[in-house]
Amino acid sequence: MGMWGKRDDMVVHGQEPFNAEPPGAVLAGAAVTPVDAFYSRNHGPVPRLDPADWRLVVDGLVTRPLLLSLDDLRSRFDATEATVTLQCAGNRRADLTAVRAVTGETPWGPGALSTARFGGTRLADVLVHAGVAPEAAHIAFHAPDVSPSADPPQPYEVSVPRDRALAPDVLLAWTMNGAPLPTVHGAPLRVVVPGWIGARSVKWLTRVTARTTPSDGYFQATAYRLPPAGRDTEGVTLGPLPLNCAVLTPYDGAVLPRGPVEVTGYALAGEGRTVARVEVSTDGGRAWSRTALDEPDGPEAWQRWRTTLDLPAGDVHVLARAWDSSGTGMPESPASLWNPKGYVNNAWPRVRLRVR
Ligand SMILES: Nc1nc2c(c(=O)[nH]1)N[C@H]1C(S)=C(S)[C@@H](COP(=O)(O)O)O[C@H]1N2
Ligand SMILES: [Mo]
Numbered sequence: 001m002g003m004w005g006k007r008d009d010m011v012v013h014g015q016e017p018f019n020a021e022p023p024g025a026v027l028a029g030a031a032v033t034p035v036d037a038f039y040s041r042n043h044g045p046v047p048r049l050d051p052a053d054w055r056l057v058v059d060g061l062v063t064r065p066l067l068l069s070l071d072d073l074r075s076r077f078d079a080t081e082a083t084v085t086l087q088c089a090g091n092r093r094a095d096l097t098a099v100r101a102v103t104g105e106t107p108w109g110p111g112a113l114s115t116a117r118f119g120g121t122r123l124a125d126v127l128v129h130a131g132v133a134p135e136a137a138h139i140a141f142h143a144p145d146v147s148p149s150a151d152p153p154q155p156y157e158v159s160v161p162r163d164r165a166l167a168p169d170v171l172l173a174w175t176m177n178g179a180p181l182p183t184v185h186g187a188p189l190r191v192v193v194p195g196w197i198g199a200r201s202v203k204w205l206t207r208v209t210a211r212t213t214p215s216d217g218y219f220q221a222t223a224y225r226l227p228p229a230g231r232d233t234e235g236v237t238l239g240p241l242p243l244n245c246a247v248l249t250p251y252d253g254a255v256l257p258r259g260p261v262e263v264t265g266y267a268l269a270g271e272g273r274t275v276a277r278v279e280v281s282t283d284g285g286r287a288w289s290r291t292a293l294d295e296p297d298g299p300e301a302w303q304r305w306r307t308t309l310d311l312p313a314g315d316v317h318v319l320a321r322a323w324d325s326s327g328t329g330m331p332e333s334p335a336s337l338w339n340p341k342g343y344v345n346n347a348w349p350r351v352r353l354r355v356r
Helices: 024-028 070-076 123-130 162-166
Strands: 011-015 018-021 056-060 066-068 079-087 113-122 138-147 154-161 171-176 190-192 207-211 244-249 259-268 275-281 303-311 314-324 350-355
Touching: 024 244, 024 259, 056 123, 066 070, 066 123, 070 113, 070 171, 079 171, 079 190, 113 123, 123 162, 123 171, 123 207, 138 162, 154 162, 244 314, 259 275, 259 314, 275 303
Parallel strands: 056 207
Antiparallel strands: 011 018, 056 066, 079 113, 113 171, 138 154, 138 207, 171 190, 244 259, 259 303, 275 314, 314 350
């Protein structure tokens, strides 16, 4: 077993902070990702919080500030569970770094995304119980892990707009795939914000604060913004994720025998939308054929797809693209999406195969 209970064959991008993604074939292997294969993204050392003296503070613009133990959360609020796919804003960055260097950011392949059954309670129930004031336009999530990569180094804190925080799909989770949340995934309690960049799903949650403005912490105010070229601190605050898809098997660069090849991958729609279809092309995007798409396990989960291609000998590039329920497709080239931090790449994935 590897670090933090992960499989030995994880692609480890860094040990401290620990950043790792599952190999494509492993991710493709199950609709709900086993915990030992679930990607992990950290900005600092993983903190070990003792669940016995851990408390959640709910404060700021609320009429009734709360101090809750895990038992309080379990006993006073309704339990709920959902299958949710988490996706890092840096997922598929490697395709952008192939266009032009992205400095200081992890070159994630298509595995900075995984799916789990998260169990806990609704954040909305806790916020309503605390009495969020009408002027509280943002809800901040605070954790104790200190990131040396932040400027200046500081604990992890981000926020989401009030409406997102009060939606019934946002969870305070203490279980993952039916077992207690593992340390590296945020034990004892994490936020799960489905359909938004993984950065908003704060692990090791210790404080929820209702405020008039977004968090002014580094990870809200500076990082996770899509800057105009050459600028670091201005730009779009990333939140909802766009439609995306990837090829998981065969691997980019694989050498294969002639004949039928099963090609598999995943697709995930943005908030409030569903994946309508996924197509593949082997002639550079002139002709496309439709793939077989799995049913999603709920509105917040990915869908796996598969197709069998009869590949001729030679160098073959397999391209994939998805369409969503609004009729929107994906952009063709990573070059058209390149940005200095390499965020939210959803260009057509491409795997280069050698068939002989
Ligand atoms: N406290 C804390 N929460 C965090 C992070 C972190 O570094 N510290 N990383 C975020 C990012 S960028 C992502 S993509 C997800 C990754 O969650 P995972 O490690 O459970 O896969 O956690 C988010 N929550
Ligand atoms: Mo992330």
